[in-house]
Amino acid sequence: MDQRRQRILLAVLFVCAVVGYVVVDHNDRWYTSTIAVITDIQTEHTETQSGVSIGQENYYVQTISARLTNGARAGETIQLLNQYTDSGVRDECYAVGDKLFVAPGEDGEIGKIIGQKRDTLVYLLAAMLLLGMIAVAGTSGLLASLSLFFNIVLLTIALHCYLDGWNIFALTGVLILLFTILSLLIANGWNRCSGLAIAVTLLSIGMTAALFLIVRACTPALQYQMLEYAVVPDDLSALFFCEIMVGGLGAVMDVAISLISTADELLTRNPALPYEQLRHSIRTVSDDIMGTMVNVLFFTYICGGLPEILLMLRNQLTIPFVWEYVLSFELVRFLVGSIGLVLAVPVSQLVLKLWMDRRKEMQHD
Amino acid sequence: MIKVLAIILLALMLFVGRDRGLQAFLTILMNMAILAGVVLSIVYGANPLIASVIAGILLTVFILFYQNGNNLKTRVAFTVILAVLLVTFALGLLLCRAGDAGGYSEVKINLDDGLFLDGNVSLPMQQVEIGIILLGLLGAVKDAAVAVTSAVYEVHRNNPALLPSQLFTSGLNIGREILSTTMNTLFFSCVGESLLLFNIVCYWGYSFGYFLNSKALYQVFLFSGVAGVGCIISIPLAAFAMTVVLKRKEGRSDDKTNGN
Known part of the structure; x- marks a missing residue:
C-alpha cells in the first residue's frame, strides 16, 4: 500500500517536473533583459597563434543569426558576432538552439552578447536530484531536500547580514x-x-x-x-x-x-x-x-x-x-x-x- | 601551515583508528600522487578527458581494493562504480556542452582574476571541467556503493533464505541513510567552497536572474549536482547488482530479480 502511494506520488512529481521544464524553457518573457535564440551559425577560422608553452591556439569567429524571443522586438532576427578559441578560457563556442542574453543593435547593426541563458539546465539538474532522491530514499529523501532548501534560505539571510556589517x-x-x-x-x-x-x-x-x-x-x-x-x-x-x-x-x-x-x-x-x-x-x-x-x-x-x-x-x-x-x-x-x-x-x-x-x-x- | 595541519591529522588518525587510520592517510597520499600524475600528464600534452578517465579507473581500483580488500563485495562495487562513472560521464558531457561550463566564469573575468594568465593554453577547458566533475564524484560514489554492497552481503549472510526482492529492499534501506548524509556533506563542502562567490554576488548586487544564468553558479552546481546524481543512481544499482550476484552464486533458478 505504502509502496503504491509512493509510486503515485512519484508519477505526480514527474509530471510536475515535466510541466516545470516546459515552463522554465519558455520563461523568456519573465526577464527584463532581451533574450535571443540562435537559429544559424557560420563559423570562420580567423587566425592561429602559438600556445604559451606547447601546441597552437586556433581563433574562430561565429557569425550568429538569432531570433529575439521577448521584449518589444520579439520575433525579429538579429546578427551577432562571437569570437572563440580552442581552449575557451575566456570565451564560449555557441551552438544552434542556445539562448543568449543580448543587447541587440538598432536597424540591422550587429548586437552584443551579454551571456548565455542557463536556467533551463540548472532546473533540469535540480529536478533530477530532487526526483532521484525521492525515488530512491522516499520520505527521507524528501526531508533531505527540504533541509537543503532551508539551508540555502539561511545562507542567503546570513549573506545579507554580513553585508549589513555583522x-x-x-x-x-x-x-x-x-x-x-x-x-x-x-x-x-x-x-x-x-x-x-x-x-x-x-x-x-x-x-x-x-x-x-x-x-x-x-x-x-x-x-x-x-x-x-x-x-x-x-x-x-x-x-x-x-x-x-x-x-x-x-x-x-x-x-x-x-x-x-x-x-x-x-x-x-x-x-x-x-x-x-x-x-x-x-x-x-x-x-x-x-x-x-x-x-x-x-x-x-x-x-x-x-x-x-x-x-x-x-x-x-x-x-x-x-x-x-x-x-x-x-x-x-x-x-x-x-x-x-x-x-x-x-x-x-x-x-x-x-x-x-x-x-x-x-x-x- | 599545511605541514602542521597534516601532522595533526595524521596523529589524530593514528590515535582514533590506529592501523586503519594509517591506511586512510596513506590512501590520501596515494590519491595525491595519482592526481599529480594526471595534472602533469595534462600539462605535458595528454588529452584531459582521456587522462581523467584513466585516473578515475585507477583511483577506484586503488582506493577500493586497498581500503576494503579484494572480495565479492568490492568486486561488485567496482563494477557498479564503473557503470556510474559511465553514466555521469555522459551526463557531465551533455550538461557541460549545453551550458558551456568550461573556462573562467563571467564573475571571475569581471574580477580580473587570473588576468596575468595567457588564454592561449591550447588546452580545451571544457574537457578539463568534465574531467574534474568525473574525478570529484569518485569519493561520494565509492562511499555509497561500498556501503550498499556490504550491507546487502551482511543481510544475506545472516539470513540466506531472504527473497531477492527483500534483499534489494534492505540494500535500499541502507542506501537511504547514506544518501541523505552524503547529500549533506556535498552541499556543505560546495557552500564552503563558494562562500566567497556568493559574497561577491551579494556585494555587487547581481540580480537573481543574472546569477541563476551565470557560468559561475553553473560550474559550482554542476560539480556537486552531478556528484549527487552519481550517488543517487549508485544506490539502487549496487543493491540490484549485489542481489543478482548473490542469488546467482547460490545457484538458484529464480535469479531473475525484479528491480522494483
Whole structure:
C-alpha cells in the first residue's frame, strides 16, 4: 500500500517536473533583459597563434543569426558576432538552439552578447536530484531536500547580514549552530539521537576551529588575496575561516549522526549495555567511515582547484608558485575538514560516556 | 601551515583508528600522487578527458581494493562504480556542452582574476571541467556503493533464505541513510567552497536572474549536482547488482530479480 502511494506520488512529481521544464524553457518573457535564440551559425577560422608553452591556439569567429524571443522586438532576427578559441578560457563556442542574453543593435547593426541563458539546465539538474532522491530514499529523501532548501534560505539571510556589517565570527557561529540544528532535526526528528548528534557536531566543530586558529596564529599567513573570488575590502582571512568551517560541517555531521545512531540502536536493543562494549562497536563503525569520508572531502575539494592549476602550469608558472597560491588553500580546506571529522569520533565517545553516566545517576536517585 | 595541519591529522588518525587510520592517510597520499600524475600528464600534452578517465579507473581500483580488500563485495562495487562513472560521464558531457561550463566564469573575468594568465593554453577547458566533475564524484560514489554492497552481503549472510526482492529492499534501506548524509556533506563542502562567490554576488548586487544564468553558479552546481546524481543512481544499482550476484552464486533458478 505504502509502496503504491509512493509510486503515485512519484508519477505526480514527474509530471510536475515535466510541466516545470516546459515552463522554465519558455520563461523568456519573465526577464527584463532581451533574450535571443540562435537559429544559424557560420563559423570562420580567423587566425592561429602559438600556445604559451606547447601546441597552437586556433581563433574562430561565429557569425550568429538569432531570433529575439521577448521584449518589444520579439520575433525579429538579429546578427551577432562571437569570437572563440580552442581552449575557451575566456570565451564560449555557441551552438544552434542556445539562448543568449543580448543587447541587440538598432536597424540591422550587429548586437552584443551579454551571456548565455542557463536556467533551463540548472532546473533540469535540480529536478533530477530532487526526483532521484525521492525515488530512491522516499520520505527521507524528501526531508533531505527540504533541509537543503532551508539551508540555502539561511545562507542567503546570513549573506545579507554580513553585508549589513555583522561581525563575521559571530555570524559564522550562529550560522553553524542553525545549520546543524536545522539539518539534524529535519533529518531525524526531535529525539535523543538528534540531541546527542547536535552536541557532538558543535563540540567537534568548536574544537576544530580552536585548533585551526592556534595553528594559524603560529604559522606564516597564507596569501589570501589569491583566493578565488576575493574582494579586497573584506577581511579575507576571516572569510576563509568561515568557508572552511562551513565546508567541513557536512562531513562532521555525517560522522556524528552515523556513530550516534549506531550507539542509539544498540542501546535501544539492550539498555544495560556496558560502555566498554558500546565503545568497541563505535570503533568498528568509525574505522569504516573515517577513511571513506576523508576520501569524499579530498576529491570534492582538491578537484575543484584543478582547472586553475592546469591553467597556471600551462602558463609556465612554477610548481612552488601554484602550491602557494592555489593548492595550499584547497589543502587547508581538506585538512581542516578531515581533522573535524576525525575529531568527531572521540568526541562522540566522550559525549556518550557523559550521557550514560548521567543517565545512570538519574536511575540511582 | 599545511605541514602542521597534516601532522595533526595524521596523529589524530593514528590515535582514533590506529592501523586503519594509517591506511586512510596513506590512501590520501596515494590519491595525491595519482592526481599529480594526471595534472602533469595534462600539462605535458595528454588529452584531459582521456587522462581523467584513466585516473578515475585507477583511483577506484586503488582506493577500493586497498581500503576494503579484494572480495565479492568490492568486486561488485567496482563494477557498479564503473557503470556510474559511465553514466555521469555522459551526463557531465551533455550538461557541460549545453551550458558551456568550461573556462573562467563571467564573475571571475569581471574580477580580473587570473588576468596575468595567457588564454592561449591550447588546452580545451571544457574537457578539463568534465574531467574534474568525473574525478570529484569518485569519493561520494565509492562511499555509497561500498556501503550498499556490504550491507546487502551482511543481510544475506545472516539470513540466506531472504527473497531477492527483500534483499534489494534492505540494500535500499541502507542506501537511504547514506544518501541523505552524503547529500549533506556535498552541499556543505560546495557552500564552503563558494562562500566567497556568493559574497561577491551579494556585494555587487547581481540580480537573481543574472546569477541563476551565470557560468559561475553553473560550474559550482554542476560539480556537486552531478556528484549527487552519481550517488543517487549508485544506490539502487549496487543493491540490484549485489542481489543478482548473490542469488546467482547460490545457484538458484529464480535469479531473475525484479528491480522494483
